[in-house]
Amino acid sequence: MFKCDKCGLCCKQVGKFPFMKDYNRGDGTCRFLTDENTCSIYERRPPICNTELLYERIYSRVMTREEFDRMNTSACEKLKSYAKTTQR
Numbered sequence: 001m002f003k004c005d006k007c008g009l010c011c012k013q014v015g016k017f018p019f020m021k022d023y024n025r026g027d028g029t030c031r032f033l034t035d036e037n038t039c040s041i042y043e044r045r046p047p048i049c050n051t052e053l054l055y056e057r058i059y060s061r062v063m064t065r066e067e068f069d070r071m072n073t074s075a076c077e078k079l080k081s082y083a084k085t086t087q088r
């Protein structure tokens with residue numbers, strides 16, 4: 001299973017996705033992200049934020065759960081790596 005370490009980075013990227021415009025608090029970060037990097041609407045977060053639901057509804061048709069978890073882990077690592085290069 002993909003293990004989220006609550007770094008909050010993915011929730012700070014909503015400004016990059018037009019379909020998440022209603023979640024953008026104005027600076028690209030989701031307005032539902034708490035100061036502790038948790039989701040204040042976790043139980044009713046949108047499907048794009050819910051990896052369990054995403055796998056069940058979409059990705060299970062095209063890949064195994066292990067492949068899906070590896071894909072998410074890889075995307076998470078790339079985002080963290082990118083964030084490091086853009087930190088000032």
Ligand code: SF4
Nearest residue numbers: 011030032033039049
């Ligand atoms: S809805 Fe929750 S999980 Fe989704 S981007 Fe916002 S804070 Fe993150």
